Amino acid sequence: MIRFDNFQVQYRSLKKDIDGAIGRVLARGWFILGKEVARFEEEFAAYIGTRYAVGVASGTEAIALSLMVLDIGPGCEVITTAMTAFPTITGILQAGAKPVVVDICEETGLIDVEQIEAKINKRTAAIVPVHLYGQSCDMERIETIAGKYRLPVVEDCAQSCGTTYEARRTGSLGRCGVFSFYPTKNLGAYGDAGAVTTNDQRLDGKLRRLRNYGQSDRYRHERFGLNSRLDEIQAALLRVKLKHLDAWNGKRRDIAASYRRRLRAVTCLRENPGSASNHHLFVVKSPARDRLLAHLLAHGVQALIHYPIPVHRQRAFPGQKRETLPASERFSRMVLSLPIYPELSERNLSRIIQVVNAFTV
Numbered sequence: 001m002i003r004f005d006n007f008q009v010q011y012r013s014l015k016k017d018i019d020g021a022i023g024r025v026l027a028r029g030w031f032i033l034g035k036e037v038a039r040f041e042e043e044f045a046a047y048i049g050t051r052y053a054v055g056v057a058s059g060t061e062a063i064a065l066s067l068m069v070l071d072i073g074p075g076c077e078v079i080t081t082a083m084t085a086f087p088t089i090t091g092i093l094q095a096g097a098k099p100v101v102v103d104i105c106e107e108t109g110l111i112d113v114e115q116i117e118a119k120i121n122k123r124t125a126a127i128v129p130v131h132l133y134g135q136s137c138d139m140e141r142i143e144t145i146a147g148k149y150r151l152p153v154v155e156d157c158a159q160s161c162g163t164t165y166e167a168r169r170t171g172s173l174g175r176c177g178v179f180s181f182y183p184t185k186n187l188g189a190y191g192d193a194g195a196v197t198t199n200d201q202r203l204d205g206k207l208r209r210l211r212n213y214g215q216s217d218r219y220r221h222e223r224f225g226l227n228s229r230l231d232e233i234q235a236a237l238l239r240v241k242l243k244h245l246d247a248w249n250g251k252r253r254d255i256a257a258s259y260r261r262r263l264r265a266v267t268c269l270r271e272n273p274g275s276a277s278n279h280h281l282f283v284v285k286s287p288a289r290d291r292l293l294a295h296l297l298a299h300g301v302q303a304l305i306h307y308p309i310p311v312h313r314q315r316a317f318p319g320q321k322r323e324t325l326p327a328s329e330r331f332s333r334m335v336l337s338l339p340i341y342p343e344l345s346e347r348n349l350s351r352i353i354q355v356v357n358a359f360t361v
């Protein structure tokens with residue numbers, strides 16, 4: 001079976017550095033908010049191109065914390081896309097706000113910018129574009145709309161670590177960028193982890209207090225806060241991995257180019273000019289998706305579906321129950337994700353392409 005992910009290969013290639021980093025933390029005996037987190041935050045901010053980065057416990061909480069420091073909560077609406085990982089919605093709900101979703105552009109899977117304005121009203125408090133599968137949204141047009149209505153933009157970069165838009169990295173384009181280092185992401189920890197990036201010094205300070213029980217100084221609590229910290233062990237190994245991220249994303253780009261060149265029998269998504277994807281997922285469309293998935297499994301290729309149910313069709317989603325978002329609904333029935341990761345061998349890549357191309361609708 002060619003698996004969708006393979007984390008052991010990467011670990012074997014970095015074993016010395018990873019083990020060294022973890023050992024360093026254990027020997028130092030300081031596990032929460034120490035040197036490793038501080039250094040990772042500096043290095044990650046420099047990589048993304050923002051003044052600040054704040055390490056937090058997960059991507060979901062990075063979204064919740066970002067909205068909370070922007071004073072967005074109960075009574076507020078937050079606009080996002082119907083085609084995303086459900087945690088985008090969970091983060092909005094955790095902040096106490098109401099998610100409002102917009103349909104997508106079927107060629108890219110990204111939020112349809114044309115449809116954003118129709119969802120804006122006086123309760124709208126923010127826009128959360130999701131750089132789905134690694135491709136950047138059209139940030140210029142989103143910023144234009146946000147500017148017109150004076151709304152902050154919180155970029156969901158959970159899938160777009162390293163992606164650029166007009167030569168700037170996602171996460172440096174809006175008021176905040178939120179990142180997940182869940183193990184499957186392009187920069188993956190060995191557990192849960194996340195970060196928020198921003199150029200706003202005041203937000204940076206508020207985020208630091210909010211992630212740490214609302215503590216301003218040791219044992220001084222001025223405001224409500226959570227426990228949502230990045231830990232030293234994860235930060236130490238993320239520092240090792242960050243150095244390899246561009247090279248890994250380059251390998252993914254080569255694999256994606258190969259898929260685009262050699263795949264028949266399926267439709268690849270359209271690439272936005274102006275965005276250089278980190279190729280987090282390689283998603284294709286087929287009108288016979290379920291049979292294609294069964295065909296792949298029967299021939300030893302593991303594929304997955306991102307995502308089989310648009311978020312407004314999920315039971316846990318509040319509102320928009322009777323609304324039809326036709327592009328998202330069609331898209332979710334046609335998409336299939338093929339294996340893509342830096343360590344995928346040329347042999348396995350060719351095998352996957354051969355199996356897909358042997359499929360007849």
Ligand SMILES: *Cc1c(COP(=O)(O)O)cnc(C)c1O
Pocket residue numbers: 058059060061084085087088130156158159179180181182192193194
């Ligand atoms: C993974 C992901 C998240 C959530 O990140 P966690 O670290 O798992 O909480 C949020 N949004 C998107 C688009 C994601 O892919």
